Amino acid sequence: MVATRKLVTVIPGDGVGPECVRSAQQLVQAAGARIEWEERAAGASVFKQGIASGVPPETIESVSKTRCVLKGPLETPVGFGEKSANVTLRKLFETYGNIRPVRELPGVVTPYSGRGIDLVVVRENVEDLYAGIEHMQTPGVAQCLKLISRKGCEKIVRLAFELAVAEGRKRVHCATKSNIMKLTEGLLKRTFEQIAPEYPGIEAQHIIIDNCAHQLVKKPEQFDVIVTTNMNGDIISDLTSALVGGLGFAPSANVGNEVAIFEAVHGSAPKYAGKNVINPTAVILSAVLMLRHLGEFEAAGKIENAVLVTLEQGKVLTGDVVGYDRGVSTSAFTEAVLANLGRTSQRWRVREYRPIKLPTSDPAPDTVKPHSRRVVGVDVFIESALTPDALGKSLEEIAQDCPVRLKMISNRGTKVYPSVGAITDCVDHWRCRFVLRPNVPELSETHLGWLLHQIGLKHTWMHVEKLPEFDGAAGFTKAQGED
Numbered sequence: 001m002v003a004t005r006k007l008v009t010v011i012p013g014d015g016v017g018p019e020c021v022r023s024a025q026q027l028v029q030a031a032g033a034r035i036e037w038e039e040r041a042a043g044a045s046v047f048k049q050g051i052a053s054g055v056p057p058e059t060i061e062s063v064s065k066t067r068c069v070l071k072g073p074l075e076t077p078v079g080f081g082e083k084s085a086n087v088t089l090r091k092l093f094e095t096y097g098n099i100r101p102v103r104e105l106p107g108v109v110t111p112y113s114g115r116g117i118d119l120v121v122v123r124e125n126v127e128d129l130y131a132g133i134e135h136m137q138t139p140g141v142a143q144c145l146k147l148i149s150r151k152g153c154e155k156i157v158r159l160a161f162e163l164a165v166a167e168g169r170k171r172v173h174c175a176t177k178s179n180i181m182k183l184t185e186g187l188l189k190r191t192f193e194q195i196a197p198e199y200p201g202i203e204a205q206h207i208i209i210d211n212c213a214h215q216l217v218k219k220p221e222q223f224d225v226i227v228t229t230n231m232n233g234d235i236i237s238d239l240t241s242a243l244v245g246g247l248g249f250a251p252s253a254n255v256g257n258e259v260a261i262f263e264a265v266h267g268s269a270p271k272y273a274g275k276n277v278i279n280p281t282a283v284i285l286s287a288v289l290m291l292r293h294l295g296e297f298e299a300a301g302k303i304e305n306a307v308l309v310t311l312e313q314g315k316v317l318t319g320d321v322v323g324y325d326r327g328v329s330t331s332a333f334t335e336a337v338l339a340n341l342g343r344t345s346q347r348w349r350v351r352e353y354r355p356i357k358l359p360t361s362d363p364a365p366d367t368v369k370p371h372s373r374r375v376v377g378v379d380v381f382i383e384s385a386l387t388p389d390a391l392g393k394s395l396e397e398i399a400q401d402c403p404v405r406l407k408m409i410s411n412r413g414t415k416v417y418p419s420v421g422a423i424t425d426c427v428d429h430w431r432c433r434f435v436l437r438p439n440v441p442e443l444s445e446t447h448l449g450w451l452l453h454q455i456g457l458k459h460t461w462m463h464v465e466k467l468p469e470f471d472g473a474a475g476f477t478k479a480q481g482e483d
Contacts, residue, residue, distance in 0.1 A: 004034070005034045005035060005036045006034060006035055006036070006068070006294050006296075007036050007037075007038055007065070007066045007068075008035055008036070008037055008038070008066055008068045008069065008070055008290070008294075009037075009038050009039075009040055009059070009062045009063050009065075009066045009068065009069045009070075010025065010037045010038065010039050010040070010069070010070045010071075011039075011040055011041065011042050011043075011059065011069060011070070011071040011072060011074075012039065012041075012072050013042075013043055013071060013072020013073050013074050013268065014043045014044045014045070014072070014073060014074050014075040014268040014270070014273075015073060015075065015267070015268025015269050015270040015272070015273040016072075016073070016268060016269045016270075016272050016273050016278040017071075017072020017073045017074070017268055017283075018072060019273075019274075019276065019278055019280065019330050020072055020264065020278060020280040020282070020283035020284075020330070021070065021071075021072045021283055023280035023283065023284060023330060023331075023333075023334040024070065024280065024283045024284045024286070024287040025037065025070075025287075026334060026338065027284055027287065027303050027306070027334070027337060027338060027341070028287050028291065028299065028303070030338055030341055031291075031299040031300075031302045031303050031341060032298075032299055032302075033291055033294075033296045033299035033300075034296065035291075035294075035296070037070075038062050038065075038066060040056075040058060040059040040062045040063075041056060041059060042054055042055045042056070042059050042071075042074055042085045042089065043074030043075055043076075043085045043268075044074070044075040044268075046059075046085070047075075047085075052083075053083065053085065053088045054074065054076070054083075054084075054085025054088060055085050055088050055089055055092070060092065063089070063092075063093060063259060063261075064093075064259075067258060067259050067260070068259070068260055068261075068262075068290065068293070068294060069089070069259070069260070069261040069262065070262050070263075070283075070286065070287055070290055071089070071261055071262065071263040072263070072264075072268075072283065073086075073263065073264060073266060073267050073268040073269075074086050074268065075267075075268045075270070083132060086263075087130060087132070089254075089261055090125050090126060090254050090261065091126050093256055093258065093259035093261070094126065094256045094257070094258065094259070095125055095126070095254035095255055095256040095259055095260065095261055096124065096125050096126050096152060096155050096156060096159075096255075096256055097122060097123070097124070097125055097155070097156055097159040097253075097254070097255040097256070098121075098122070098123040098124075098125040098233060098237075098252055098253070098254050098255075099120060099121075099122055099123075099159075099163065099252060099253040099254075099255060099289070100120065100121040100122075100123065100233075100237040100240070100241075100250065100251070100252045100265060101119075101120045101251065101285075101289075102117060102118075102119055102120070102121070102237075102240040102241055102243065102244055102250065103117060103118040103119075103244060104116060104117045104118065104244050105244055105245060105249060105308070105311050105348075106308060106311045106312035106314075106345065106347065106348050107311035107312055107313070107314040107317060107321075108244065108245035108249065108311060108317075108321055110243065110244060110245055112220060112243050112244070115220065115221045116221050117220045117221055117240075117243055117244055118221075118224075118351075119220065119223040119224055119225065119226065119240065120163060120167070120169075120224075120225050120226070121226050121228070121233055121236060121237040121240060122156060122159055122160040122163060122225060122226065122227040122228075122233070123156075123227075123228060123229075123230060123232075123233025123234065123237060124152055124153070124156040124188075124227075124228070124229050124230045124233065125156075125230060125233075125254055126152070126230070127147050127148055127149060127152045127229075127230055128146055128147065128148060128184075128229045128230035128231055129144050129145075129146050129230065129231050130230045130231060130234075131145065131147045132144075133145040133147065135462075135463075137381060137383070137429055137462050137463060138383040138427070138428050138429050138462070140427060140428065140429075141427055141428065141429035143463075146181070146184050147184075148183075148184040148185070148187050148188065148229065149187075150187060150191060150367055150368045151361055151362070151367045153187055153188045153191035153192075154191055154195065154359070154361065155359050155361055156188075156227060157174070157188070157191055157192050157195050157227055158195060158359035159227075159255065159356070159358065159359055160172050160174075160225050160227035161195065161196075161198075161199045161202060162356050162357045162358070162359065163225060163356055164199070164202050164224065164225045165199070165201075165202070165354075165357070166353060166354045166355065166356040166357070167351055167352075167353060167354075168351070168352060169202070169224045169225055170201075170202060170203060170224055171202065171203040171204075171205070171223070171224040171225065172196075172199075172202055172203070172204050172205075172224065172225040172226075172227060173205050173206070173207050173212065173223060173224075173225070173226045173227070174188065174189060174192035174193075174204070174205070174206045174207070174226075174227050174228070175206075175207050175208070175209045175212040175226050175227070175228040175232060175236070176188050176189045176206070176208070176209060176228065176229065176232070177208065177209050177210070177232070178206075178208075179208055182477060183475075183476075183477060184229075185229060188227075188228075188229055189206055192204070192206065192227065193206070209228065209232045209236070212226065212228075212236060213235075213236055213239060216236065216239055216240060216243070217239075217243075220240070220243050237250070237252075237265060238250075238265065241265060245320075245321065246320055247264070247265050247266035247267075247282060248266065248278075248279030248281055248282055248318065248320045248321075249279070249281050249282055249285070250264065250265035250266065250282050251263075251264060251265070251282050251283070251284075251285035251286035251288070251289055252264065252265050252286060252289075253286070253289040253290070253293065255293070255356075255358065257358050257359075257360065260290070260293050262286040262287065262289050262290040262293070263283070263286055264282030264283045264286055265282060266282055276329045276330045276331055277318070277319050277324055277327065277329060277330060278318070278320075278330050279318035279319070279320045279321070279330070279333070280318075280330050280333065280334060281307060281318075281333075284303065284307060284337070285304070285307065287303070288300045288303050288304050291303070292353055292355075293356075295355065297353060300353075301350055302341050302342060303337075303341070304350050305340075305343065305344045305345060305350055306337045306338070306340040306341045306342075306343060307337055308345045308348045308350070309340040309343045309344070309345050310333070310336045310337045310340050312345050312347065312348060313336075313340075315336075316328050316332060316333055316336040317333075318330070318333050370470040370471045371471055372469075372470070372471055372472065373468060373469065373470050373471075374441070374442045374468070374469050375442055375443045375448075375466045375467060375468055375469075376435060376436050376442070376443065376467050376468070376469050376474075377404055377407070377433060377434050377435035377436060377443060377466075377467035378404065378433075378434050378443060378448060378451070378464060378465065378466055378467055379431050379432065379433050379434075379464070379465040379467065379476075380431075380432045380434065380451075380452065380455060380461050380463075380464055381429065381430065381431055381432070381461060381462055381463035381464070381465075382429075382430045382432055382455070382459050382460065382461045382462075383428050383429060383430075383459075383460045383461070383462055384428060384430060384459055384460070385428055388409055388411070388416040388417040388419070388426065388430075389417060389419070391409060391417070391430060391432075391459075392406065392409055392417035392418065394458060394459070395409075395432055395455070395459075398451075398454045398455055398458065399434060399451065399454075402434075402447060402450065402451050402454075403436060403437055403440040403443065403444075403447050404434035404435060404436055404437060404440075404443060404447070404451065405434065405435060405437050406432065406433070406434055407433045407434065407435045407482075408433050408479065408482055409430050409431065409432050409433070410430070410431045410433070410479035410480075410481075410482070411424055411426040411427065411429070411430055411431075412424070412426075412427065412429070413479055413480055414479060414480045414481055415479045415480060415481035415482045420481045422480075422481055431479070433467075433479075433482075434451065435467070443466070448464075448466075452464065
C-alpha cells in the first residue's frame with residue numbers, strides 16, 4: 001500500500017523568502033518525504049491588497065485544512081500601520097510555543113567554536129506584551145498591557161519539559177524577570193516550580209533573564225533548554241543564534257495543539273532579495289523540524305546530516321559566513337546539500353529524536369478558581385496637568401463621603417503623593433489608588449460608579465483597575481515608595 005502523502009501549506013514570503021523556501025522544498029522532495037504543497041500568500045503582497053492583517057481568507061482556509069505550514073519571512077511596517085502578519089498567523093492558530101534550537105555547526109567559525117553549544121529556547125508565543133494591546137492614555141503617555149495567564153504558562157512549561165524528554169535533554173532553565181514583575185513574570189516562575197516535580201529525571205532551575213543573557217555570552221554550553229516569556233524569548237533566541245553563526249542558521253517551529261508553523265528566525269532581508277546570495281540553512285533546518293513534527297524522521301535526518309556534511313567540508317559556504325565577495329550562491333549551496341544527501345558526518349552527531357508529547361489544557365477559560373475573592377480598592381488613572389499635591393487634595397475632597405479613601409498617587413510607578421521626598425519627573429498620567437475605609441467589607445459596583453462619576457466632574461480619567469484579593473492574597477502590586 002502506498003503511504004498517504006501529507007499536505008502542507010507553503011507561504012514563500014517576502015524578500016529572500018521565496019529563494020530560501022524553494023531550497024527547502026527541493027531538499028524535502030529529494031529526501032523522499034511524503035509531502036505535497038499547497039502554496040498560499042501572506043505579508044507584503046497581501047497588505048498591498050488592502051487586507052490589514054496581511055493574511056487573506058484563502059490562506060487561513062488552507063492552514064485550517066492542512067494544519068502544517070512552511071513559511072518564508074514576511075515584511076511588516078515598523079512603528080506604524082498594520083500588525084505583523086507573522087504574529088497574526090501564530091495567534092490565529094494558537095501556536096503557543098516557539099521552539100528555537102541552536103547548536104554549534106561545522107565550518108562556521110565563531111568565538112565560541114569548540115564549546116559544544118547545543119540548546120533550545122522555548123518561547124511562549126501568543127501572550128505577554130506581544131498580545132499587542134496598546135493605548136495612548138494621554139497624548140504623551142502610551143500603555144501596553146503585559147498579559148500572562150496561568151493556562152499559557154502551564155502549556156509552555158509542559159512543552160519545554162516534553163521537548164527535553166523527546167530529545168533526551170537533561171536540564172530546563174526557566175528565565176524570567178520575576179524579581180521586578182512579580183505577578184506577570186512571577187506567574188511563569190511559580191508555574192514552572194509547581195510542574196517541575198512531575199519530571200524527576202530532568203534538572204529544573206530558575207534564572208533571572210538578564211543573568212541568563214549574561215551567562216549565555218559567558219558560558220552558553222551550560223544550557224540545554226530555556227523556557228521563557230514571549231518578549232524575553234524573542235530577544236535571547238536572537239542572541240543565541242549569534243553564538244553559532246547568526247540568523248542564517250536559526251530555524252524555528254511555532255507549535256500548537258492543532259497547527260504548527262515552521263519558519264526561519266531571520267527577516268525578509270529585502271536588500272538581498274532576488275540576488276541568489278542568501279543563506280538558506282535556517283529555512284532548510286526549519287523544514288527539518290517540520291518533517292519531524294509530521295513523523296518523517298528518516299527524511300529529516302537525511303537533510304540535517306547533509307547540511308552538516310556540506311558545512312564540514314567547508315568548500316561551499318554562503319556570504320554571511322565568509323563574506324559576500326567570496327560566498328557561494330543560494331542555489332550552489334542548495335546543490336551541494338542535495339549532493340550530500342545520504343552521507344553522514346563522522347564528527348557531528350544528529351541527535352536522536354522522538355515525537356514530542358504536546359500538552360493538553362482545560363478548555364474552560366477560567367482555569368484558576370479561587371475559594372474567595374473581594375475588591376478592596378481601585379486604581380483610577382487620571383490625565384491631569386495639576387501638581388501631585390493639588391491633585392491629591394482634590395481627590396481626597398471628592399472621596400470624603402465614599403467607602404474608599406485616597407491612599408496614594410503614583411507617577412510612572414513611583415509614589416508622589418503624599419510626598420516621600422522623591423525626585424520624580426512627572427508626566428500627565430497619574431495612578432490614583434483608593435482603598436476601603438475601616439469596617440467596609442468590599443467596594444461595590446454602586447460605590448465605584450459613584451466615585452468615577454464624581455471624579456469625572458472635575459478630572460479626566462481614562463482607565464480603571466479594581467484591586468482584588470484572591471484567597472486573601474493581594475492581586476496587585478505596590479508603587480515604589482508605597483507602604
